[in-house]
Amino acid sequence: MAERLPLDVLPTLxxxxxxxxxxxxxxxxxxxxxxxxxxxxxxILVDGGSSDATLQLALPLVDRVITAARGRASQMNxxxxxxxxxxxxxxxxxxxxxxGAHHAILQGLATSAKAWGRFDVIIEGEQKxxxxxxxxxxxxxxxxxxxxxDQAIFVRRAxxxxxxxxxxxxxMEDIEISRRLKRRSAxxxxxxxxxxxxxxxxxxxxxxxxxxxxxxRLLYWLGVPADKLAEKYK
Numbered sequence: 452m453a454e455r456l457p458l459d460v461l462p463t464l465x466x467x468x469x470x471x472x473x474x475x476x477x478x479x480x481x482x483x484x485x486x487x488x489x490x491x492x493x494x495i496l497v498d499g500g501s502s503d504a505t506l507q508l509a510l511p512l513v514d515r516v517i518t519a520a521r522g523r524a525s526q527m528n529x530x531x532x533x534x535x536x537x538x539x540x541x542x543x544x545x546x547x548x549x550x551g552a553h554h555a556i557l558q559g560l561a562t563s564a565k566a567w568g569r570f571d572v573i574i575e576g577e578q579k580x581x582x583x584x585x586x587x588x589x590x591x592x593x594x595x596x597x598x599x600x601d602q603a604i605f606v607r608r609a610x611x612x613x614x615x616x617x618x619x620x621x622x623m624e625d626i627e628i629s630r631r632l633k634r635r636s637a638x639x640x641x642x643x644x645x646x647x648x649x650x651x652x653x654x655x656x657x658x659x660x661x662x663x664x665x666x667x668r669l670l671y672w673l674g675v676p677a678d679k680l681a682e683k684y685k
Contacts, residue, residue, distance in 0.1 A: 455554075455558060461554075461557040461558065461561055462536070462537035462538050462557055462560075462561070462607075463491065463492075463493070463535065463536040463537050463538070464487070464491075464492040464493070464536045464537075464538045464539075464540060464553060464556065464557060465492070465493040465494075465495060465530075465531075465534035465535060465536030465538070465539050465540070466484060466487065466492055466493065466494045466495065466539075466540045466542055467495050467497060467526075467527050467530035467531060467534060467539060467540065467541050467542065468480065468481070468494065468495070468496050468497065468513075468530075468542050468543075468544055469497045469499065469519075469523050469526035469527050469530070469541075469543070469544070470496060470497065470498050470499065470501060470505050470509070470526075470544045471498070471499040471500065471501055471505075471521060472501045472502060472503045472505060473501070473503075473505050473544035473545065474501075474503040474504040474505045474508055476544055476545045476648065477505050477508055477509050477544055478508050478509075478512070479547060480542070480544055480545070480546065480547055481494065481496075481509055481512035481513060482512065483547050483548055484512070484542075484548070485512065486553075487548075487552070487553040488514065490553055492536070492553055493514050493515070493534065493535055493536055494512070494513045494514050494515075495513065495514060495515045495516075495517065495530045495533065495534055496509050496513045496515070496516045496517075497516075497517055497518070497519050497526040497527065497529050497530040498516065498517070498518050498519070498526075499518075499519060499520070499521035499522065499525075499526050500518070500521050515533070517529060517530065517533060522621055523543075523600065523617075523624060524617040524618060524619060524620060524621075524624040525619070527541050527616075527617050527624075528616045528617050531608075531611060531616060534608070536608065537607065537608055538556065538557060538560060538605060538606070538607055538608065539605065539606055539607075539608055539611055540556060540603060540604075540605040541600065541603070541604050541605070542603050543600055543601060543603075543647065545647060545648035545650065546601060546603055546645050546646070546647040546648070547645060547646045547647075548570075548603065548645055549570070549643040549644055549645060549646075551643070552570070552603075552643065552645075555641055555643055556568070556605050556641075559639045559641060560605075560607060560639060563639050564636075565636045565637065565638065565639045566606060566607055566610035566632060566635035566636040567604065567605060567606035567607065567610060567611075567632045567635070567636065567638055567639065568598075568604075568605055568606075568638045568639030568640060568641060569592065569598035569599075569602035569603060569604050569605070569638055569639075569640065569641070570602050570603045570641045570643055570644060570645045571585075571589040571602070571640070571641065571642055571643065571644045571645075572585050572588055572589060572599075572601055572602050572644060572645050572646075572647055573585050573644045573645070573646045573647070574601075574647055574648075574649045575646055575647065575648055575649050576648075576649025576650075578649065581649050588601075588602070589602075592638075592640065593640050596629070596633050596637050596638055597626060597629040597630070597633075598625060598629045598638055599625050599626075600624075600625040601645070601647040602645065603645045604625065604628070604629075606632060610632065610635045610636075613635065614628065614631035614632055614634075614635065615631070616628075623668075626668070
């Protein structure tokens with residue numbers, strides 16, 4: 452096992468959280484990041500035009516708030532552009548990190564010499580199928596070297612810049628940046644699990660969501676533009 456390095460000798464970390472009307476989840480997500488902030492991590496909230504209380508709730512819990520054009524890719528790129536960390540973590544507003552995530556990311560990248568990575572995931576919700584879906588996501592990610600945004604993608608700043616950041620597209624931005632980053636290195640697949648909301652699955656129905664997502668992924672691999680797929684997703 453690699454020697455556990457103290458945080459003060461590891462690279463710095465910036466956490467980018469894109470939001471749009473996330474008042475119901477944002478305090479919990481940002482609350483989990485306060486220990487990371489105390490250890491030196493920077494947390495940047497990027498708002499895409501929220502009309503609820505997201506910003507008021509978030510302000511005491513972050514280091515910086517900026518606005519950007521609506522869309523995760525646009526918002527995450529804007530956050531990365533002002534981030535000061537050597538390593539950048541992109542965290543969805545409804546996804547919560549496991550204890551020790553700060554050290555796991557920086558230590559893992561430092562000792563593996565990999566360019567990027569992601570966590571395993573748990574999907575929260577009452578449906579029993581969600582456990583199987585999460586397990587399949589984790590297995591597929593390890594097999595293919597691809598990651599989803601729900602898995603909290605992290606990347607060395609230099610490599611993020613080298614691949615041009617997230618593509619300017621409305622959907623599948625996580626798949627596309629995974630494809631680009633794989634050319635730099637295989638991902639660091641951390642076994643620690645982030646917990647992400649199952650609201651998408653609950654709202655649309657588990658089986659319907661599974662079929663839709665696989666259908667969209669197939670069409671994307673066949674070359675259908677992401678903007679057209681976004682209309683189908685909506």
